[in-house]
Amino acid sequence: MKNSLFLACSLAALSLAASPSLAQVQGGPITIGRSVSVAVPDEGVDYVLELRAGQRIESVMRSSDIDSYQEIYLEGATDDALASNDDGFSDSVDSRLVFTPGEAGRYILRVGALGFQESGQATLEVNNAPAREARANRIAIGRTVNGRLGSRSAEDDEGNSFDLYRLRLDRGDRVAIRLKSDDFDPYLSVGQSRNGVYQELASNDDGEDLNSYLVFTAPETGEFDIRARSLAGSAEGRYAVSVENGPPRPVSLPLAIGEPVAGRIDDKSPQNMSGGRSVYYSLNVRAGESYEVALTSDDFDTYLEVFDAHDKSIAADDDSGGDLNSRLQLHPEEDAVYTVEARPLSSGVTGDFEIKVETVAPPPPPSSLAFNTKVDGEITDEDASAGSFRYDAYTVSLTEGQRVQVVMRSADFDSYLEIGRDAKPFETLAEDDDGLGQGLNARLLFEAPETGDYVIRARPFGDDRGAYDIELSDRGPDPKPGSVLVGSTIRSSLSDRDNTADGGAFFDDYVFQAKADEKLRFIMAAQGFDALVRVGQIRNGEFRELASDDDGLSDTHARLNWTAPREGEYVVRATSFAPNSTGEYILTVERQP
Template sequence: MKDINERSSNMKRILVVLLILTLGHSILQAQEDAIPIDIGQTVEGSLSETQPFAYYTFEADAGTVVSITLVSSDFDAYLVLLDSNGNVIAEDDDSAGRLNAMITTELSDTGVYLINATSLRAYRSEGEFAGVGNYELTLTSDDTTTTLEPIIDISIAYGDVITGNLSGEPINFTFEASSGDVITATLESDEFDTYLFLLDANGVELARNDDFEPFENTNSRIENFVIPEDGTYTLQVNSFGAVVGIDEESGTFNLALMPGVATSSTPVPIPSPTATPPPPMPSPTATPLPPIPSPTMTPLPPTSNTEIAYGDVIEGYLSTNTARFTFNGTAGDIINITLNSSDFDSYLLLYDENGFEIARDDDSGGDLNSRIGPFELAQSGTYTIEVTTYSYISYNETGTGNFVLRLNTAITETIEIGLNEEISDTLSNETPLLVYRVSASAGDVIMLTFDTTSYSVYARLTAAGGTVSQETYGGPGILGPIIVSEDTNYLITVGSYDQYGPYDFTLTINTTNPVAIAYDTPVTTNFDESPAQVFTFEGNAGDIIDVTVDSGGAVDARISLTSPESGTIASDDDSGSGFDPELLNIILPEDGRYAIVAQPYIPGDNGNFTINVANSGVLSIDEAAQVIRVSDKQTRGTVVLEGTAGETVLISARVLARGRDSQPYITVTQNDAILASNPIGDVERLILEFVVPEDGIVQINVEDSYYTGVIIEFSIFNVE
């Protein structure tokens, strides 16, 4: 959103003022109790329920550039730097990567400064609640003596392309620039995940980039940055691993600095060696699995399980990557699962009786704890809860420690509401979670409109069995449209990430009458009748479509495309001309009725616009190989082939490029039957073998739940 950063920044400033007002009467006491820390020193400490803040003081001269880093694996770190009068100089949440905090600033006066090392939870609640655990605090300055090798400084000028080698420590490239200069800096490497910073003459960060989205890889670009004043600037070359504290990556890189306005397609003269395709890698024949409602769900591998029942509280120790617990549930049960740990960042997954994932969660329990629920079970049977860690899910790193797992039913009252009924309610300490249930009939098209003044308040819309799960926070927001395929109950859960309230909100589950459109048939309309317009069309698996909006500048609109299963396939705001959105080269994953929702970017904005869905054909691998790109812009891709009953087919899936932590999963289906499924894993090529059950179209679907980007070439594999 165009103003999200500004609004978030204003909220943070308000929170800091509130925190300092709360502590203002005791700022002298905080200074008296503070522990002295010297520049160049690292100290260890811990926060507790009774001591949610830790204070440190240091002395420094005017003009000193200090860097303060707070690192913890137990809580979401937060830093506040104050002067001797209690005035806030700087504050930070996650600039050190992951959930760690870092402040880098130039001090304006000579004197004593106060560091408040705390948790985001304590900061937001003004000390009412605490993040608990150990931390490490480091204070350095621009002239701190260190045993590390000094950062290398190299000159670079406009038009230069420099080849270098990163061996662990970041490398600085300095250049002279004038006020108003527009620059684009590009950092590429085939050997590590790049990270690029732009700093001013005082070392203050002006811009950073990890993975420039249009590149669809792990290379970095700072594009069209306007230089604020005459002076010396620095481009700092680093790796993603070093920035987030995982590992210091190394390797050869190319850095280009170009003047003038660039576009995402502007070529930069950086050589990139052509990768040699790896030889074919055989894969064991995939055994067909039983049909499930969604062909892209990931099956649960077999392992030993522990039984758990409603009302149980299990205190355990995670000694391996995962622990699993099974329970018997009845259709219609509304359950809540919570996972708490002070030793690791928890992660929860829920699987149905067939071993397919139906829900997952990281931090909805607050303070790095996990919660699934309220969640309505769609079928009676045996369900599996998987306990694991964020580090294992995201980085395949082992996490161990103590945990507490709870399984309950209906811990909060479920409020029955009707379609088109407006609800106004309040979250508070007494009611930190509210759950509503609404029933919809087959053929309904429904949308949730939600509004609140707090960015920490969320609304989650979930269908029974998890077939639909969408979330919005802050306000105003819209979820859907959802095309209801069968009579279904939906749960609307309203809660807060900080749980401190009171927070007012309004919500409505609206039924809408969508406008039916056809391929290549433009429709002109506006927002006179509704704040959001819904369009539906019939599509087939493998169709390649372009969705364009043309308002001629009359209205700033945004669009999103949802599948027949009500999952969002793609969305856009301003990719077209002017402020118009467009979705190009979208591959439809299945046959059925698709929906497009168009709404003004600014609520209340209105004007005529023309929407068109153009069909470019279908991606078939019968005659030639086809390439699929999956990312956060397009979360699923599909190719098809014409199958003959009884035919044995081998499909080659070859990875051409992938983002960090990419985990593409491939599923082959015909009608409702799954013929083969397998993750690609870390290999460069996967062969799937299956037997076609009947004549007709076979779909090959690819999905990457981490949305880090992957490009895969699909072809029919011929054994010679």
């Protein structure tokens, strides 16, 4: 915690209090069809684009100084890029981003070096790029069409060439589609276009050797698009696409609750939607009850998938049963008949298996977990079950932005913590295994995204039993960066109420100003932990390191000589080399002699 600064540091805090946080350089609006020269700084440049829904654009950025990189965002939502590109050309590190907006609005085109840690000169040009028209060829059940991927084929936003075939189906129609080629590795996709944007519903790469095969059941009556392309995306060559009546729905064997059923996968087993072999079972479920399905085999790596009456996948699992076996839970909201598919993870594998379904007792209501009170618990065979483990649940009410810490210790098993919303089914928002840094004990740090009730699950990492204790504490408000003047020394300490880096180390941040080419030295000494000093900048709320040192002064003390690349605002981060370290430290920022 930053609890004692020199007077000079306090003055620095006042002088910098009104400074805006660092962000990408604002390049302003960009005119479509005009090339611009860009002096790319480390943090990149943001340009504004006004786009119409369905207006396909191509942005090309070329540079001999940097590996160019582009991202595009909806204005005001710059957390998740809608599209990005690094090396859009096969013969260079220049970038080519193709984007089709699903809605009209203002978009942010962010350009820079890959990683946003280099600077240089570049040219940028944004043009309208109407897609090569995907001329829809009609195809019907029972027909085979020969075609050729080439310069006349359409192109999607990822640069994949494809030919388009349109097929009309009624709800529930079941078809088998094949794509064969001796010239390239075929890739088959089925979907629908809505508002000019293609939405894939099913796809297959190697259903039959290197050829594509899939069985598709129409979820509604309408027109469906079949895209024939190569897995590589840009390959050319001849192919044949065919549509046939799909194989009848495989006979589903009855699956009774509580009775294990033996089965076998061989070349006579029903063919699944991707051309592999499976065995299908029907399972009657009732609303409000919970079920656990387990698939085990000594002969192959198992895979479980469950479908509703419309062939929509509602649950799937590979290895939750341990030892390459599968296990999943179902929580139906209405009475229904589910189809359970049992198969090997890899096609072409045969062998015996066993499948079993059991009802799962509803878990007891979570216990209330008070702050700053250590609670003793025990994982037993009578506890609630979720997949391959049993758990105890605790509930806590949090306000938006509240930061909490949960610590779980056990001498009997490897502790594991999860936190999620108070809802069914449980959705994990954060989890931890060995975050306490003391053996196999867990420490979960969490910041509530909104006000409400949350559930904490205390459990073993595996299927163990035993005693544990758990404690919840409030970490207080989010610490804000302090400030430091060049020539000042800070005496402070790291504690478990500080911010935490991804690796679990606590840290304090201090903002300082530096001139271009100014040579600075950072010295950090600590008696209770291995000191680590890092220098960087905050970009979009994230720390981007420019330099760091661990043992430059001694085995546990840090000394970093650093030259500012340009005038601006920087951050020195006082932290530890190992996670969970706390204790006092001294940090000095000075000019190099």
